[in-house]
Amino acid sequence: xxxxxxxxxxxxxxxxxxxxxxxxxxxxxxxxxxxxxxxxxxxxxxxxxxxxxxxxxxxxxxxxxxxxxxxxxxxxxxxxxxxxxxxxxxxxxxxxxxxxxxxxxxxxxxxxxxxxxxxxxxxxxxxxxxxxxxxxxxxxxxxxxxxxxxxxxxxxxxxxxxxxxxxxxxxxxxxxxxxxxxxxxxxxxxxxxxxxxxxxxxxxxxxxxxxxxxxxxxxxxxxxxxxxxxxxxxxxxxxxxxxxxxxxxxxxxxxxxx
Numbered sequence: 001x002x003x004x005x006x007x008x009x010x011x012x013x014x015x016x017x018x019x020x021x022x023x024x025x026x027x028x029x030x031x032x033x034x035x036x037x038x039x040x041x042x043x044x045x046x047x048x049x050x051x052x053x054x055x056x057x058x059x060x061x062x063x064x065x066x067x068x069x070x071x072x073x074x075x076x077x078x079x080x081x082x083x084x085x086x087x088x089x090x091x092x093x094x095x096x097x098x099x100x101x102x103x104x105x106x107x108x109x110x111x112x113x114x115x116x117x118x119x120x121x122x123x124x125x126x127x128x129x130x131x132x133x134x135x136x137x138x139x140x141x142x143x144x145x146x147x148x149x150x151x152x153x154x155x156x157x158x159x160x161x162x163x164x165x166x167x168x169x170x171x172x173x174x175x176x177x178x179x180x181x182x183x184x185x186x187x188x189x190x191x192x193x194x195x196x197x198x199x200x201x202x203x204x205x206x207x208x209x210x211x212x213x214x215x216x217x218x219x220x221x222x223x224x225x226x227x228x229x230x231x232x233x234x235x236x237x238x239x240x241x242x243x244x245x246x247x248x249x250x251x252x253x254x255x256x257x258x
Contacts, residue, residue, distance in 0.1 A: 025217045027172055028119050032091040034062040039091045039122065047217050054209035057249065062168075064245035065199050066093065068253045069167040070100050072197040075241040075255075076163045077104030081195060083162045085152070087113045087140055087186075088169030092126045097165065098133055111152050113138040140169055141177050143185035161193035161258075170232065171201040174220050183232050187258055194258040196236055200229045202250040226252050 022041045029044040030051075040048075051058050073084065082105050086097045089112040101108035109132040112123045123135035134155045138146040146152070156162065164186060173179045187196070201207060203223040214221035229252040236256025244253050 025219065026116065027214075027219055027221075028090050028114070028116050031062065031168070034059060035066060035093060037091055037093070039118075047213065050213050051210050054213060055206045057206060058210065061201070061249045061251050064249055065168050065251055065253075068199060068242065068245055068251075069097075069165065069197065070095055071242045072255055073097055073100045073163070073165070074104055076195055076197070077101050077108065079195070079239075079241060081105075081161055081163045082108050083156050083160055084108060084110045084165060085113070085156075085162050086110065086165045086167075087138065087146065088166070088172075089114050089119070089123055089127070089135075091119055091122055096127055098127060107132065109133070109155055109157075111136070111155055113146055115139040140166075140173065140182060143182050143189070147186065147189035158191060161191050161195065164190060164194060164196045166196065166198045168199050168201070170198070171222050171224065172220050174222055180232055180234075187235065190258050192258065195239060196233070196254070196256050196258065198229075198233060198254045198256075200224060200232070200252050202226055202229070202252050204250045207250050223250065230254070 023043055025043045025047040029040040030048045033040040033045050033048045084097055084101050089097070097112070098108070098110040101110060112127050112135040114120050114123060115137060120135060120137055127133060128135040132155065134151045136149055136151040138149060140146070166183070170179050170182070173182060183198075201221070201223040203225050207223045211221050211223065233254045233256050236254070236258065239255040239257055242255050245251060
């Protein structure tokens, strides 16, 4: 299966096409640029560079978030989990969840979920490349549709626990959209013994300017206090199997058992 580059997608810039375009920045592509990827446009790079000028710590924070995700996948594999649900998977990174999980659990199953059509095209072409690997469209704000998706039901064993990965996605959900409702809706559908990995930007004076830059670009970015983020994990039993990043970074990282 072939996949279009972002430059090929950019050739059609009709307003509103897929909700993305070459002239407007996109959160997934900004993150891709911050991680050193190539799936981004000049608009994304421009926003990312403005963010880095306003808050240089963002570069370290984004990379620390990715490292924590990779450590968590390895740790949960060692704990015996064989099913990984990556919601808001973003563009493929150098080390993706499936590769990391299968180094520990060779028969691990991975479902990649995103609501960005370009991200999803990349995931289908580059990540969902064999048995037990699937990518499908889903919106985090509609947890019941994700958990009830036919592709997920066909891939995962409902009797086995799931590692739910919410890595750096909930700070793109506004308060009005109900992040606690979203997490609770996902948790209700998880089998017993499942684990959750949740990372979230922490509200600091330094990130206030970043929020403004995203708002000017028409994108949500909602860092929250550490106590608010901990509230998203209410009901989970903390798991201390993963080393946390430097607490000086504006990043909260949680791993919990359902």
